[in-house]
Amino acid sequence: MLAACALLVLALGCYAVLCAVKPFAPCRKCAGTGQIERFRKVRTCPRCRGRKLRLRLGRRAHNAWRRTYDDGIH
Numbered sequence: 001m002l003a004a005c006a007l008l009v010l011a012l013g014c015y016a017v018l019c020a021v022k023p024f025a026p027c028r029k030c031a032g033t034g035q036i037e038r039f040r041k042v043r044t045c046p047r048c049r050g051r052k053l054r055l056r057l058g059r060r061a062h063n064a065w066r067r068t069y070d071d072g073i074h
Contacts, residue, residue, distance in 0.1 A: 019058035027054045
């Protein structure tokens with residue numbers, strides 16, 4: 001049980017470092033190309049809007065927490 005908790009804390013810590021160092025990841029829908037093929041036509045990916053990157057979930061949560069914290073202080 002203790003080993004599983006330690007492994008979970010280690011994994012969350014590694015993910016937090018990854019979100020801080022590299023906040024953007026390739027888009028999952030277009031695999032980082034910025035384009036998708038639909039009905040034999042190539043068009044801009046609607047999820048990333050052709051930017052090829054998406055904000056990681058952990059970074060999105062961190063940004064929301066910071067906005068809430070800053071709004072509470074001021």
